[in-house]
Amino acid sequence: MKVRRIGSHNLGILSGLELIEKNYKTEPVDLSKYTYVGAKKLSKAQEKKTVVLPPVSMAKLLGLTDVDEYHEACISALIHTSLMQVEVKNANLKQWFNRAEFPENEDPASLLAEFLRYYLTCGNGFLLKMRNAKGEWVGLERILPNQIMIVENYDQYGFFKPDYIHFKNAKKKYFDGNEVIHIKKSTHKSNAWGLACLPIAINIELLKEIKTFDYNNFRNGLLVDYFMIVEGGTLKEDIIEDENGNEVMTDAFTEIERVLSQARGNSKSHTTILIETENKDARIRLEPLRQQDRDGGFTTLKKDIREGIFAYHRVPARIVSQVIPGQLGGDNKSDMIMFYHFVVKPLQKRLAMILAKEFNIEYSWGLSASDFDFGTLTDIVETDDEKLFKNLRNN
Numbered sequence: 390m391k392v393r394r395i396g397s398h399n400l401g402i403l404s405g406l407e408l409i410e411k412n413y414k415t416e417p418v419d420l421s422k423y424t425y426v427g428a429k430k431l432s433k434a435q436e437k438k439t440v441v442l443p444p445v446s447m448a449k450l451l452g453l454t455d456v457d458e459y460h461e462a463c464i465s466a467l468i469h470t471s472l473m474q475v476e477v478k479n480a481n482l483k484q485w486f487n488r489a490e491f492p493e494n495e496d497p498a499s500l501l502a503e504f505l506r507y508y509l510t511c512g513n514g515f516l517l518k519m520r521n522a523k524g525e526w527v528g529l530e531r532i533l534p535n536q537i538m539i540v541e542n543y544d545q546y547g548f549f550k551p552d553y554i555h556f557k558n559a560k561k562k563y564f565d566g567n568e569v570i571h572i573k574k575s576t577h578k579s580n581a582w583g584l585a586c587l588p589i590a591i592n593i594e595l596l597k598e599i600k601t602f603d604y605n606n607f608r609n610g611l612l613v614d615y616f617m618i619v620e621g622g623t624l625k626e627d628i629i630e631d632e633n634g635n636e637v638m639t640d641a642f643t644e645i646e647r648v649l650s651q652a653r654g655n656s657k658s659h660t661t662i663l664i665e666t667e668n669k670d671a672r673i674r675l676e677p678l679r680q681q682d683r684d685g686g687f688t689t690l691k692k693d694i695r696e697g698i699f700a701y702h703r704v705p706a707r708i709v710s711q712v713i714p715g716q717l718g719g720d721n722k723s724d725m726i727m728f729y730h731f732v733v734k735p736l737q738k739r740l741a742m743i744l745a746k747e748f749n750i751e752y753s754w755g756l757s758a759s760d761f762d763f764g765t766l767t768d769i770v771e772t773d774d775e776k777l778f779k780n781l782r783n784n
Contacts, residue, residue, distance in 0.1 A: 393642050400615045400645075407623050408594055413445040413587065418538065420554065423561035430563040431540070431554070440554070441539045443513075444578035448535040450511035450586050457593045459695050460586075462709035463702035464509045468502050470733045471740070473764025475501060481754050490519060490528030501740065503531050504572070509702075512574035512583030517555070517564065518747075526751055532569075539581045542566065551581055570747050572740070589701045591620075592694045599691060616676040616690065617645075622668025703732045729766040737763045 393400050420440065421433045431439065454461040475498040477483045486497055494500040500516070508514035511534050519528035532555055540552040540563075553564045553571075573583025595618070624641030648662040664673060676690055699706050705724040741758035748756050 400617055413449045415442050416446050417442060420561055423556050423559055426560050426562040439541045441541050441581040443582045444584050447511045453586055453593050454510055456597050459698050460593055463704040466704050466708045467509055468505050470766050471736045471763060472498055472502055476762040477760055479756055479760045493531050500529055500531060507534050508572050510586055512585035514572040516570040518568050549580055572743055589698050592697045595694055618674045620672045622671025726767055733766055
C-alpha cells in the first residue's frame with residue numbers, strides 16, 4: 390500500500406491486481422542446485438522442460454493463516470468438523486491402519502488433518518506412500534506443498550498423469566505418480582496444480598494493512614482519512630509534456646492528487662472527477678475512514694472484509710465466535726445442518742473417495758467412500774427427542 394498526503398488528509402492506495410502479482414507470484418525453484426537421492430530419472434535439461442510451476446506461491450498461501458485469525462479459524466473449523474473421527478469398516482483396511490506408520494504424525498487423524506489443512510489453504514495436499522525394503526506399502530507421510538514439484542507426464546491414452554519431485558535440505562527425490570496421493574482444488578490456471586484462498590488474499594491483506602495502521606495510530610497518532618482500493622486492474626501512468634515541452638512520466642498518484650485538489654463540494658452539492666486506468670475492468674473505491682469519528686469507516690470496512698472470508702469458506706459466523714447482531718442466544722441448528730450437508734459432507738466424501746481409490750489400486754479390496762467414517766456433525770445438534778425418534782425408527 391502507498392500512503393500519500395493530499396491537502397490535510399492522508400490517502401492509502403491499494404491495487405488488488407498489483408498486490409496479487411507482486412506478493413503471490415510463483416517462486417521458481419532451481420532444482421539443479423539439489424542433489425538427487427536414489428535413482429536419477431530426470432536430467433537437468435528435462436527438468437526445465439517438464440516441471441510444472443505452481444500458478445502462485447504455495448508458501449505465501451500457506452502463510453495466510455498466520456496473518457488473519459478469522460481465516461485460520463474457518464480452516465480449523467472445516468478440519469475439525471470434517472474429521473470428528475477416523476474409523477474404517479473394512480476388516481483389511483482396519484488391520485492396515487492399525488499396523489501403519491505415520492512418522493510426521495502420531496495417528497491417522499492428525500495426518501489427515503494436516504492433509505486437509507494444505508488442501509484448504511493452498512489447494513494442494515500431498516501424502517507419500519511409505520514402503521519397506523520389500524516394496525510393501527506400510528505407512529503415510531505428509532509433504533509440504535511448497536516442497537514438491539509436479540512433473541508433466543501423460544499415459545498411453547494422452548491423459549495427464551503427473552510424477553513428482555520432492556526437494557528438501559539440498560536434496561531431491563523423484564517419485565512415480567502412483568507413490569504420491571494428491572488432492573487438489575480445480576482451477577483454470579493449471580491442470581497440474583490446485584489453487585485455493587487466492588480470492589480472499591486481498592481481504593486478508595487489507596485487514597493486515599488496517600491492523601498495521603490501527604497499531605501505528607495507537608503508537609504514534611497516525612490518522613488515515615481515506616482508503617482507496619483499486620480492483621480489477623492498475624491505475625494509468627502516462628508520458629506528458631511539461632510547461633517547457635519536455636516529456637515526463639506522470640504517475641497515477643500525481644493524477645489523483647491533481648483531480649482531487651480541483652474537486653469542490655459541500656453538504657448539498659458534489660463534483661464529479663475522472664480517473665483513467667489502463668484496464669477497462671478496473672474499479673476504484675474510495676472508503677472514508679476516520680471522518681466521522683476516530684474509528685470512522687474502519688469498523689464497517691473490517692466487518693465487510695471478514696464477511697467475505699466467511700462467505701468464501703462457507704463457514705457459519707457463529708462457529709468462529711463472530712457475534713451476529715440480533716441473533717444473540719438464537720438457535721443455530723439450521724445453520725449447522727446446512728453447513729454439514731453443503732460443505733462438510735462433500736469434503737468428507739471427496740477425502741474418502743481419494744483414499745478408497747488409492748487402496749483399491751494397491752490391494753484391490755473393492756473399497757468405496759462408505760468404508761470410511763469421519764463422523765456426522767448433525768448428530769451433535771440433535772435434541773434428545775430426535776435421538777429417541779431415530780432409535781425407535783431404526784429399531
